[in-house]
Amino acid sequence: MPVSRQQGFTMVSAIFLLVVLAALGAFMLTFSSVQHTTATTDIQGSRAYQAARAGIEWAAFQVLDPAGASVVAPTNPAWPNFPACPAGPFPVAGFAGTNLAGFAVTVACVRSDHTEGSMNVVVYQLTSTATGGAGSYAVTRVINTSVSKCRNPDAPAPYEC
Structure with a gap:
């Protein structure tokens, strides 16, 4: 019987399979890392949106609260002023523990x-602009809105339109 010349074919197949499996493992590791980063950034984005929304709600309360109206003196002491734009920093200390x-x-x-x-x-x-996180997890969300307030000098107190 003649000697077969196919010796070593199994070795080449085994090395090929090891290279393919190693490449597949590296791809899976990269894919998993990207998925983790994307999910974390998405959660941070939702939190940033809620923080920006809290800023809008705080500012809207500052301008719409009836107790925030002052009184014009001395010409018409019963006529309330409109509140000024909210001044001072937004109280982010209220976020502690949340x-x-x-x-x-x-x-x-x-x-x-x-x-x-x-x-x-x-x-x-x-x-309202909310910013948080660091590095690749840093996010910023901006919310814009308009609020209007009307006073009618011919209406009875509180002079609402």
Whole structure:
């Protein structure tokens, strides 16, 4: 019987399979790492959105709260002023012990006065920016909204339109 020349074929097949399996393992590791980073960033983005929303709600309360209106003196002491744009930092200390801890929130406000007939209308443009996280997990969310308040000098107190 002649000697077969196919010796070593099994070795080549085994090395080929090891290379393919190693490449597949490296791909799976990379894919898993990207999935983990994406999920973490998504959660941080949701938290940043909620922090920015809290900033908008805080600013809207500051301008819509009836107790925030001052009184014009001395010409018409019963006529309430419109609140000024919210000043001072947003109270991020309220986030302590929550999932929003670690987010910095800034609130900006632009006020514009308008007259419609005998009614006075003030429009507040509110912008809340929340930033949190670090490195590849850093996220920022910005929310813009407008809030208006109307006073009618011909209406009884509290002069709402």
